[in-house]
Amino acid sequence: MSGCTGTLHPQAREGLRHFNAGEYFDAHEALEHAWNAEEGEAKNLYRGILQVAVTYLHIRRGNYNGAVKVYERSRKWLDGLPAICKGVDVEGLRRDVEKVMEAIQRLGPERIGEFDPALLKPVKWEKKQIYTCDRCGSEMYEKNCKVICPNCGNRFDCSDLNLYFD
Secondary structure (H helix, E strand, O other): OHHHOOOOOHHHHHHHHHHHOOOHHHHHHHHHHHHHHOOOOOHHHHHHHHHHHHHHHHHHOOOHHHHHHHHHHHHHHHOOOOOEEOOEEHHHHHHHHHHHHHHHHHHOHHHHHHOOHHHOOOOOEOOOOOEEOOOOOOEEEEEOOEEEOOOOOOEEEHHHHOOOOO
16 A cells, blocks of 8 residues: 555644543544545545544543444544554554453443553554655655655765764
8 A cells, every 4th residue: 555655644643642642632633634634545544543542532431332433433444554554553553442342342331431441552653754855845754774755866875864063
């Protein structure tokens, strides 16, 4: 899936920071901005994580039916993605939310208040350094200590990037 290469949208990175801090409403807001700004197939990644955040928010608020409904929606977006997308461990997220939902379904709507919040795991993601091409302004990516602009082909290696100024 070509939309899974490269780096996360800045609002998606912000959303993941909120998600991993347990701030699920704020995660939803930031991820919604990323989802609306995305042009490629990575839209599904942002939508899926956003839906997991809303699922967790429903669980925290004791809304069993809302959690189940939104979880099913999240599967629509996450199930078609590869194990890693834009540096996000999608497979790990799918496993984690599956465990959460198994626990919720065992408890049922009457006992959702007994849910163990320790099951709400952070999303694992690779925090890539982002470079901007000095020729054309495009986002550049690093691979094997080489930074290449996908737009104009401008190249740097690690020795060019490790400059320090006093």
